[in-house]
Amino acid sequence: MMQLNYAEPSHQTVTVHQMEQIDKPTATRLHSLGIHSGCELAVLRKYPFHGPVIVEYESQRIGIRYSIFLALIGGN
Amino acid sequence: MPVVALLGNPNTGKTTLFNGLTDTYSYVGNWEGVTVEKKVGKINHSELLVIDLPGIYSLNPITKDESVAINCLLNDSPDIILNVTNACQLKRNLLLSVELLEFGQPMVIALNMIDDLKRSGINYDLDILSETLGCRFFSTNARNKDGLAQLKSELISSPIKKAAVLHLNYPVEISNIITLTSMQLMQQFNYTEPFARWLTIQFMNKNLQVRQYATDHHLHPLTSQETIFDSHNYESQIFNTRLDFINSVLDRATQQESSKSHQNITAKIDHWITQPLLGLPIFIGIFFLMFKLSFDWLGTPLSDLLDSFISGPVSSATAALLTQLGAIPFLKSLIVDGIIAGVGGVLTFIPQIFILFACISLLEDSGYMSRAALVTDRLMQIFGLNGKAFIPLIIGFGCNVTGIMAARTIEQPKERLITTLISPFVSCSARLPIYGLFVAAFFQKHQALVVLSIYFIGIFVALLMAKVYQWLFKVKETSVFIIELPKYHLPRLDIIAMGTWDKGKGFIKNAGSIIFAGTVLIWLLSNLGPQGVVTNINASFCALIGQAALPIFKLIGVTSWATVSALLTGIFAKEVISSSMIVLFHLSGQTGLIATFSTLFTPLSAYCLLIFILLYAPCFSTLSAIKAETGSIKWAIYSLISNTVLAFAISMIIYQVGSLFI
Known part of the structure; x- marks a missing residue:
């Protein structure tokens, strides 16, 4: 059942393990947003069919692609 | 005249601040070196010019x-940098500030959106920030004009003095x-110390623009060390030094006041707007509402009200006045049947166009646009584009030229080229008048729906062509997609x-220039023939041209030469199509035209014509934007030809297949 009342949900957090496997422009952009190895991201949303992921870091919300998200947290 | 350059992260409210600082309405300046437009304004009662980048x-x-922004820094060297930051995200905003402070120009930092903070x-203790970073800080809330007066007087009154250049403690080796x-x-090059240091740091940090600058200016001390620099991963050491410095500054300057429990409105709205399953339907719903409002409710x-005013009182009063003044019939006809009917016919669409623009502005201002990019990203991936390409396409609803310019935010060059090439298929506001005439004549009951379907066909063809281009250009690189979701604003x-x-304003300006010129031209062509002034329009130049091309157009259901001539004038500007039709059919305005249409078209051929108008050759302004953005006239010529061929093919298929059933 879909919840109709809004309640601040608690979100899963993940740690950024590496940024080396990400393409250069994406890594540069993430750096500019202050994201670096070791920082903690709260995962707010994941879209179906491996769509984008919304993460929160230091009160900024950022949408990134699923593949980048996986690479950040250490998968391939 | 001293120049202040506004620099800062996206979504920090630079443009709002710009509009607040410059009381005079900004004009768009074309600056040397790059054929790019920047907004320039002047602070009231001062000699200060402000550039919005x-x-x-x-x-x-x-x-x-x-x-564009970095070129301005390198080539135009502004006298003062006004660094606009989002106070809530000061840490990462300061990453840019540090780079700017190292540049050594006098700088003022505005902590904008201070109310959110x-x-x-x-x-934040502004004194500590000023002291540690060596520049003045001001807190502002540009949306409510808070703090702008102080900032303004600081910019005007303080003499421009040399800034204290920021020196960070980089690791010894660096x-x-x-x-x-x-x-x-x-x-070797007579550079100042700050600039030489800044160049070196940026070069080590793999700044592509600075590396290009070094190559262009033969800066051997830098270029000879390129491979050594790159093998040492200095980049991440530089980044870490900056981040550590910023953390230590913020630790000192932060004053935690009472931790208020605040209602997070953005989180609440996003709970629904970015809901994985509802996000896309909500997006479609919002656009449907937008179209209902503009074209129905x-x-x-x-528009009807304005039309009855122009084709009624305005037209008859002018005719009476001209008769009284004793104007010759030729001139009277030119003004009444040509200019008032033609240009006026286009002007009646102002309400619809401005309502559509107001809706788009509302979406931009509220912060919804980036959510739209997010929820459409997965869909756009199928076509090899990313969600960000959706924004230029939506802006293209207003005008394809601005849409093409908006494609600059796309990171990958090939994706940007593809977005530029598909942009003309998006139905711009200039095409609206002609849709309006045809739906009023043939699709009375479903006006909004028919117009919406045309818009969707435009988007669909655009996306389909994107896929074709992906394949043609053999695009392999994956696209970059990182999008910030700013806080919602009321x-x-x-x-x-x-x-x-x-x-x-472009639409109104066009009415006074190119539409006016196009209307006069078509009127002259329809009243003059090989034998001079003609009374029968069938002997005019216009008829000759139209009739020559008519056999081809019969394939898509066009039976009158006047329609063909009107289509040809559409290349000047799409608005001209409807004004040309009014002139060519010798009518006083929309109402007469609608009645004439029913004898010339069937609903099917009318719809096919609309599709042809949607897709065929881009107007001159769009063609020159394509040339400017791709840097080559070839792409402009290519668009002209390929779009016309495509438009012809699609409308012919629909007409021929449709004729079998209807």
Whole structure:
């Protein structure tokens, strides 16, 4: 059942393990947003069919692609 | 005249601040070196010029938009940098500030959106920030004009003085290289110390624009060390030094006030708007509402009112006046049947167009646009594009030229080229008048739906062509997609009004220039023939041209030469198509035209014609934008030909297949 009342949900957090496997422009952009190895991201949303992921870091919300998200947290 | 450059991250409210600082309405300046438009304004009662530049995340540009800002820094060297920051995200905003402070120009930092920060219960000690960073800080809330007066008087009154250049404690190895290399640059090229140091740091940091600059200016001290620099991963050491410095500054300057429990409105709205399953339906719903408002509920009644005013009192009063003045019939006909009917016919669409623009401005101002990019990203991936390409396409609803310019925020060059090439298929506001005439004549009951279907066909063809181009250009690189979701703002009327006017003024300006010229031209061509002035339009130049091309157009259901001639004039500007038709059919305005249409078209051929108008050759302004953005006239010529062929093919298939059933 879909919840109709809004309640601040608690979100899963993940740690950024590496940024080396990400393409250069994406890594540069993430750096500019202050994201670096070791920082903690709260995962707010994941879209179906491996769509984008919304993460929160230091009160900024950022949408990134699923593949980048996986690479950040250490998968391939 | 001293120049202040506004620089800062995207979504920090630069443009709002710009509009607040410059009381005079901004004009768009074309600056030397780059054929790019920047907004320029003047602070009232002063000699200060302010330039509004596109938002940048760092001085290392990834997008074309960012290169514009950095070029301004490198080539125009502004006298003062006004660094606009989002106070809530000061840490990452300061990453850019540090780079700018190292540049050594006098700088003022505005902590904008200060109200959002206060609401979160945090406060920064501006004195500590000023002292540690060596530049003045001001807190502002540009949306409510808070703090702008102080900022303005600081910019006007303080004499421009040399700034204290920021020197960070980079690791010893890096420090030594900076000192040594900048010494060589100072000796060999007469650079100032701050600029030489800044060049070295940026070069080590793999700043592509600076590397290009070094190559162009033969800066051997830098270029000879390129491979050595790159093998040492200095980049991440530089980044870490900066981040550590910023953390220590913020630790000292942060004053935690009472931790207020605040209601997070953005989170609440996003709970629904970005809901994985509802996001896309909500997006479609919002656009459907936008079209209903523009073409059904509000826009059309207002347009009808304006039309009855222009084709009624205005037209007859002018005719009476001209008769009284004793104007010759030829001139009277030119003014009444040509200019008032033609240009006036286009002007009646102002309500619909401005309502559509107001809706788009509202979406931009509220912060919804980036959510739209997010929810459409997965869909756009199928076509090899990303969600960000959706924004230029939506802006293209207003005008394809601005849509093409908006494509500058796309990171990958090939994706940007593809977005530029598919942009003309998006139905711009100039095409609306002609849709309006045809739906009023043939699709009375379903006006909004028919217009919406045309818009969707435009988007669909655009996406399909994107896929074709992906395949043709053999695009392999994956696209970059990182999008910030800014906090929602309660839309402000003045900001929306300004945005609407910014988008719509082109339409009104066109009415006075190119539509006017096109209308007069078509009127002359239809009243003159090989034998001079003709009374029978069938002997005019227009008829000759139209009839020559008519056999081909019969394939898509066009049976009158006048329609063909009108289509040809559409290449000047799409608005001219409807004014040409009014002139060619010798009618006093929309109402007469609608009645004439029913004898010339069937609903099927009318719909096919609309599709042809949607897709065929882009107008001159769009063609020149394509040329400017791709840097080659070939793409403009290519668009002209390929779009016309495609338009012809699609409308012919629909007409021929449709004729079998209807």
